[in-house]
Amino acid sequence: MTQIISDSGFELPKEAINYSAWGNIIAGNVAIDIPSDADLNLLSGDLNRFKIIRINFPTFADGRGFTIAKLIRIRGYKGHIRATGYIIPDQYAMARRSGFDDVEISRSLAKRQTESEWLFRANWREHDYQKRVGFLR
Amino acid sequence: MSNNHTGKVITANDLLNGDVVYINSQLKWALRLSDAKVFIDDASFEKALTHANKQQNEVVGIYSININLSETGIAPNHFREKFRNNGPSNYNHGKQSEVL
Amino acid sequence: MYNYSEFDDAFIKERNYQFRNQVKRRVNGDLTEDEFKPLRLMNGLYLQLHAYMLRVAIPYGTLNSSQMNKLAMIADRWDKGYGHFTTRQNIQFNWPKLTDVPDILDALAEVKMHAIQTSGNTIRNVTADHFSGAAADEVEDPRPYAELIRQWSTDHPEFQFLPRKFKVSVTGSKNDRAVIHAHDIGLRVLHNDGKIGFQVIVGGGLGRTPMIGKVINSFLPEQDLLPYLEAIVSVWNILGRRDNKYKSRIKITVHEHGIEKIREIVDERFAEIKRSFSGVNKELFSEIKSAFLPSLLKLQGIGDFEFAYENDALFRSWVDTNTHKHKSSNYIIASISLKNHGETPGDATSDQMRMIADIAQRYSHDEIRISHEQNIILPHVHKSDLTQVFSLLKSVNLNTANIGLISDIIACPGMDYCALATARSIPIAQEIAMRFDDLKLEHKIGHIQIKISGCINACGHHHVGHIGILGLDRAGEENYQITLGGSATEATAIGERAGPGFSASTIVPAIEKIILFYLKVRLGEYESFIQTYRRLGLEPFKKILYPSVSKSF
Numbered sequence: 014m015t016q017i018i019s020d021s022g023f024e025l026p027k028e029a030i031n032y033s034a035w036g037n038i039i040a041g042n043v044a045i046d047i048p049s050d051a052d053l054n055l056l057s058g059d060l061n062r063f064k065i066i067r068i069n070f071p072t073f074a075d076g077r078g079f080t081i082a083k084l085i086r087i088r089g090y091k092g093h094i095r096a097t098g099y100i101i102p103d104q105y106a107m108a109r110r111s112g113f114d115d116v117e118i119s120r121s122l123a124k125r126q127t128e129s130e131w132l133f134r135a136n137w138r139e140h141d142y143q144k145r146v147g148f149l150r
Numbered sequence: 151m152s153n154n155h156t157g158k159v160i161t162a163n164d165l166l167n168g169d170v171v172y173i174n175s176q177l178k179w180a181l182r183l184s185d186a187k188v189f190i191d192d193a194s195f196e197k198a199l200t201h202a203n204k205q206q207n208e209v210v211g212i213y214s215i216n217i218n219l220s221e222t223g224i225a226p227n228h229f230r231e232k233f234r235n236n237g238p239s240n241y242n243h244g245k246q247s248e249v250l
Numbered sequence: 251m252y253n254y255s256e257f258d259d260a261f262i263k264e265r266n267y268q269f270r271n272q273v274k275r276r277v278n279g280d281l282t283e284d285e286f287k288p289l290r291l292m293n294g295l296y297l298q299l300h301a302y303m304l305r306v307a308i309p310y311g312t313l314n315s316s317q318m319n320k321l322a323m324i325a326d327r328w329d330k331g332y333g334h335f336t337t338r339q340n341i342q343f344n345w346p347k348l349t350d351v352p353d354i355l356d357a358l359a360e361v362k363m364h365a366i367q368t369s370g371n372t373i374r375n376v377t378a379d380h381f382s383g384a385a386a387d388e389v390e391d392p393r394p395y396a397e398l399i400r401q402w403s404t405d406h407p408e409f410q411f412l413p414r415k416f417k418v419s420v421t422g423s424k425n426d427r428a429v430i431h432a433h434d435i436g437l438r439v440l441h442n443d444g445k446i447g448f449q450v451i452v453g454g455g456l457g458r459t460p461m462i463g464k465v466i467n468s469f470l471p472e473q474d475l476l477p478y479l480e481a482i483v484s485v486w487n488i489l490g491r492r493d494n495k496y497k498s499r500i501k502i503t504v505h506e507h508g509i510e511k512i513r514e515i516v517d518e519r520f521a522e523i524k525r526s527f528s529g530v531n532k533e534l535f536s537e538i539k540s541a542f543l544p545s546l547l548k549l550q551g552i553g554d555f556e557f558a559y560e561n562d563a564l565f566r567s568w569v570d571t572n573t574h575k576h577k578s579s580n581y582i583i584a585s586i587s588l589k590n591h592g593e594t595p596g597d598a599t600s601d602q603m604r605m606i607a608d609i610a611q612r613y614s615h616d617e618i619r620i621s622h623e624q625n626i627i628l629p630h631v632h633k634s635d636l637t638q639v640f641s642l643l644k645s646v647n648l649n650t651a652n653i654g655l656i657s658d659i660i661a662c663p664g665m666d667y668c669a670l671a672t673a674r675s676i677p678i679a680q681e682i683a684m685r686f687d688d689l690k691l692e693h694k695i696g697h698i699q700i701k702i703s704g705c706i707n708a709c710g711h712h713h714v715g716h717i718g719i720l721g722l723d724r725a726g727e728e729n730y731q732i733t734l735g736g737s738a739t740e741a742t743a744i745g746e747r748a749g750p751g752f753s754a755s756t757i758v759p760a761i762e763k764i765i766l767f768y769l770k771v772r773l774g775e776y777e778s779f780i781q782t783y784r785r786l787g788l789e790p791f792k793k794i795l796y797p798s799v800s801k802s803f
Contacts, residue, residue: 074371080487083408086508087522101285104274104621110407125280133271140261142404146476147530165277167347168301192394201483207279210297228726230665233674238666239592240676243330244300 015097016019016123018105019115032067038097049077053084060090065100067117070098080113081134102130103145155219156227157188158195160202161234163207169211170234170245177201179209181245183226183235188219251312251617252541254362260737261404262359265366269293269350277349279800292372292410294365294542295351300671302350304343305368306358308489310378310396310420311339313363318618320361326356335588335596335662337711338417339377340368341618344667366404370413371485373403379421380427380621384629386577390446392420392428394539395475398530402476409483413490414498416483417455430624431463431742432456432714434500435482446472452482452512454505456667456708460744461501462717464509466516474520477527481520485512489753545615545630547578553634565640567693568651573636574611582633584614586626586643587650587658591687592680595661596624598648607644613639622711623660625653654697656765660711664704665728665775671704673728674754675723681758686765695765698779699738713737714738716780717764718745719757728781730757734764734791735783746788749796760795767794 017024032046033039049071051120052105060066068078082094096108097117108116118126144150159209160173171179172186177198178188189195195214202212216227237244253264269289276286294305306321321341325333328350334342346354358364359747368375376396383391399418401495410418410557421428430436436451448470454463470478482500489507491497497506504512557563574583585604588596598606606626610618613635619627620723631639643649652658659682662668663676679702686692701715705722712718718733730752733745752760772782783791 062742073285074411075492076371076408077488078490079408079411079483084483084522087526101281103268103289104410107407109408127280127409130275130280134268140257140264140405142261145257145531145534146398146529148400148402148476148480149526149528163297163301166349168297168345169695170300206283207277210283229728230299230671230723233665236302238676240666240680242331 015117015119017095017115017117018128020109020137022132022135023123026117030065032065032109041047046122047081048082049075051081053081060088061092063092065093065095066090067095067097070096070100073099073101074103079107082108082112102126102134105134109137110141110143143150154197155188156191157217157219158214159183159186159188159217159224160195160198160203160210160212161186161213161231165208173198173202179205181248183224186217186224188217188224189214216219251314252309252393252538254411254632255537258362259359262362262364262366265293265354265364265405266355266359269355269392271346271651273352277439284760288370288411291370292367293351293355294368295346295348296369296669298344298667299665299671300667301345302348302351303667304346304354304365305336306341306343306363306365307368307375308340308363308620309400310376310382310393310754311380311510311622312378312382312393313618313620314616315607315611315618317361317363317506318610320357320363322603322607324354324357325559325600325603327357332597332599334594334663335598335620335624337624337662337709339380339390339622342621342663345662370410371414371416372408372410373412373416373418374436376400376403377417377419377428377433377622378629379423379426380623381427381574381583381629382422382619383544384576384581384583385423385425385427386575387425388423388577389441390422391542392422392437392439393542394535395437395439395448396420397538397542397565398476398535401477402479402507405606408464408487412483412487413492414495416486416500418479426742427621428741429714429738429742430454431740432460432711433463433739435479436463440469442469448475450478450482450620451502454501454742455501456711456713457668458496458708459502459704460708460713462742462744463501464504466509466513473529474524476530478516478520478525480527484523485515485519489515504689528667544578545617547581547630548632548634550580550632550634552580552632554638555636558637562637564649564651566635568640568649569636571651571655576630580633582631582636583630584620584628584631584636584639585653586628586648587652587801588625589652589683590647590650591657592650592749594676595659597677598626599646600650605648609639609642620703622660625658652692654738655692656686656695656698656700659700659702660704660709660715662704662724664702664710668704668709671721672706672723673704673730675702675704675710675719675721678719678730678754678757679745682761683760685758689762691765691769693768694775695779696775698765700761701736701738711738712736713744715745716741716783717761719761720751722751723753728754730754732757732760732764732795734788735780737780748788750793763794767791 033042175182235247405564419433438449450467452466614628646711665671703710703712714736732748736745737743
């Protein structure tokens with residue numbers, strides 16, 4: 014079981030989602046996993062056929078997921094984007110501003126990075142320099 | 151018989167104030183190289199290193215250095231560790247200036 | 251200069267609050283060192299050889315007297331009474347304690363300073379021509395754009411965990427004093443057909459594999475600056491290698507894919523990103539621009555300047571070496587050398603900092619610059635005040651007349667401080683300076699740039715020194731390699747390796763040999779070292795350094 018984190022903190026567990034793997038998209042599946050080294054040009058068709066796109070962070074030092082999410086949004090994706098993997102609370106605002114809707118981490122990571130630490134960084138709409146200089150959110 | 155031994159000491163930096171420290175025979179962190187425990191055999195070295203790696207809330211950057219133990223005391227083999235034990239050469243700062 | 255708005259103040263307050271909390275979580279174990287390290291790096295805090303090191307940002311190398319005074323206070327209260335000015339126009343404190351750093355950051359915030367993104371795999375301090383807004387040869391002050399880039403890159407959600415660090419530099423003059431060809435992105439502000447735009451250079455860098463940047467866009471219109479930069483960094487964030495940290499920088503990405511391919515990809519990305527950009531807020535930019543407008547300049551005669559110049563040999567010598575032409579004829583740009591013979595290049599004591607602050611407030615329109623050459627600039631000194639400035643500098647031992655001369659050495663901290671270093675650099679700099687002072691040859695030699703790095707990361711910029719010295723570890727001994735013919739001007743050049751390295755005791759005699767040879771073969775005193783080198787090439791210098799080897803050719 015994993016822990017989903019949103020602006021209001023730790024979410025109660027919901028139904029498990031069956032994600033298609035990047036290289037093996039099952040027809041009709043509306044959930045897909047994207048790895049951090051995905052070449053988005055290889056993904057054909059309109060992304061909006063997926064209800065949820067989950068982007069992986071193999072280590073918190075790998076910041077490609079933020080750019081991938083941003084690009085998906087710029088290209089018109091309106092669905093749900095979730096960040097998963099090794100993410101720390103200090104990256105929450107980065108995730109929300111890049112276009113992620115929420116973050117998913119393992120239970121063991123959640124034990125150390127407690128809810129209060131995530132909530133401490135939940136004010137992602139404030140102090141937004143990029144918006145200040147003209148980038149749309 | 152020669153009193154020269156080669157061996158290893160375990161070193162790190164103190165988490166809170168950054169001081170160079172060395173693990174001593176009580177497996178605690180000492181400021182002076184002369185108080186460092188010299189490891190000659192692998193078993194006690196590995197045991198101490200494992201212990202040191204658990205002390206992530208006291209120190210950072212744990213590693214071992216090769217030293218030479220003689221009548222004059224413990225001397226690091228490499229010049230980097232000599233500087234690290236001494237202090238910078240341009241000011242009287244660091245360990246060389248401290249009364250430990 | 252730019253003054254922080256409420257937004258900037260609030261941002262820093264929040265940021266410092268976050269960092270204080272991160273330190274607390276580190277100390278109580280909620281954050282491992284692996285997790286804490288990128289966070290402390292993002293706030294400029296390194297762990298070095300003997301202690302922590304805090305690198306404070308000085309955006310585009312510009313600060314005022316109250317900021318300089320605060321740096322002096324921090325040096326006294328939380329460090330050992332001095333600071334080190336760097337080759338990226340920042341200041342470093344070598345001895346802070348981790349638990350004091352949140353307080354230091356709060357003290358910095360009081361004067362609108364910070365240590366944000368001076369380290370880590372993020373976009374670093376944007377550097378600029380240290381004569382910006384003052385030099386006679388400037389087309390446009392690049393600093394309003396540097397400030398815009400600073401804001402855009404601060405806490406950028408996508409770019410806090412890049413493949414590696416990313417460095418940007420800007421200039422507004424054809425005479426490049428910002429080394430734009432050796433940065434990840436270099437920008438030159440231009441006019442074209444009455445419009446403002448930028449020449450954009452990408453993929454320059456020193457270090458293990460030095461490379462000169464390539465032009466990715468020869469004229470980028472002013473309004474496209476931020477989305478275009480965003481496109482470059484976005485492309486590199488995805489393409490930059492993460493498997494090998496020695497191949498991560500954008501210079502390698504450009505080298506591996508070719509500039510044409512990179513330009514193509516960036517243009518595609520730029521077209522997409524532009525859709526998410528509404529244009530820089532006109533009010534914001536006009537606020538920024540007006541903050542950099544030349545201050546009201548004194549309209550009066552130049553007082554005793556000419557008399558002193560004619561009659562005071564010490565003053566004249568200092569003016570000849572340490573001043574530069576200002577765009578306003580009654581003003582002058584004065585450089586304060588932090589290269590006293592035998593002292594540490596780039597270091598200033600807290601007393602010296604306070605004097606510089608006082609002089610700047612009274613005589614330089616309250617403005618100070620830090621140059622990448624590790625000296626301090628007073629950009630707007632009225633000529634009638636110059637004798638007084640000189641006298642005050644003398645009182646704190648800051649009057650050395652050696653800007654651009656052989657003792658004006660650029661040197662990284664090296665193994666005296668830096669955990670990455672392979673050899674010491676400071677003692678070599680000290681010895682060279684003292685040697686040529688003893689020989690009384692400095693003024694005869696004229697303009698020459700020696701740059702020293704204590705490891706292959708080249709923070710001393712040795713690749714672009716006329717003489718570069720690289721300190722390595724060879725068989726457990728410090729060993730120094732010489733490169734020749736580098737240049738950090740707009741004619742950027744990477745120095746050529748002369749041959750096998752020299753020991754710590756033979757490197758200074760080797761430098762002496764090179765210099766004496768130069769003095770022998772130059773075409774008169776007006777041919778500078780670098781000009782002689784360009785004329786003769788590496789071979790004759792090699793023969794001087796390695797006489798026995800050359801016999802076998």
